[in-house]
Amino acid sequence: MTVIIARTIRKKEFKGGRIADDDFEKILSSYKEGIFTVIKGEKLPKGSRLIKIYATTSAGARRIVYLLDVEAGDAFFLLYRSKNDEIGKNITIKNPTFRRLLHAYLDMLDSDIENGDIDVYS
Numbered sequence: 594m595t596v597i598i599a600r601t602i603r604k605k606e607f608k609g610g611r612i613a614d615d616d617f618e619k620i621l622s623s624y625k626e627g628i629f630t631v632i633k634g635e636k637l638p639k640g641s642r643l644i645k646i647y648a649t650t651s652a653g654a655r656r657i658v659y660l661l662d663v664e665a666g667d668a669f670f671l672l673y674r675s676k677n678d679e680i681g682k683n684i685t686i687k688n689p690t691f692r693r694l695l696h697a698y699l700d701m702l703d704s705d706i707e708n709g710d711i712d713v714y715s
Contacts, residue, residue, distance in 0.1 A: 595667045596624050596659075596714045599705035602698055603712075606673050615650060616673065621714055623648045623657055624668045632658075633686045636696055640664055643671075643695075645684055656681045660702065671698050 598620075604610040612620070623646045634643040640663050648655045654676040659668035672694075674681030680691050705711050 594625055594715070595665075596621050596670060597667060598670045598712045598714070599702045600710040600712065601701040601705050602671060605698075605701070615652075619648050619650055619655065620657060620670060620673060624659060629659075632684065634660075634695060635686060635692065636699060638699075644668070647676075653677075656684055658684060660699070669702055671695070671702070 600610065603612065607613075607616075626646075629644040629646045632643045632645050637643065637660065642661045642663055644659050644661050646657045646659070648657055652675075656672065656674050656676055656678075657670075658672040659670055661668050672680065672684070674684075676682055680688065680694060684691055686692055686695070
């Protein structure tokens with residue numbers, strides 16, 4: 594099980610691109626636990642699914658979204674939001690704010706993969 598974090602998305606989701614140790618551990622461990630909900634998405638690469646994970650941290654409840662490569666089992670980190678955030682409280686394709694962000698992040702992910710601007714954690 595591998596988690597891949599695109600550097601551009603890291604900078605967008607975390608101030609200065611630095612992920613606090615507790616948050617970083619939660620991002621990695623939550624995917625490895627394997628308890629998630631598949632959510633609908635648009636413009637997803639073939640053979641992939643969007644998954645949402647509910648996580649609890651010392652700072653409160655979080656929502657984590659990954660793009661899952663179904664065949665390889667690799668997870669591409671997309672979002673890490675408070676459940677009270679505008680997006681975190683409604684992570685569905687019906688939320689226009691989430692939809693726009695998803696499309697932008699998928700483009701960023703694609704570009705970072707092409708340029709090798711990713712960090713891989715096993």
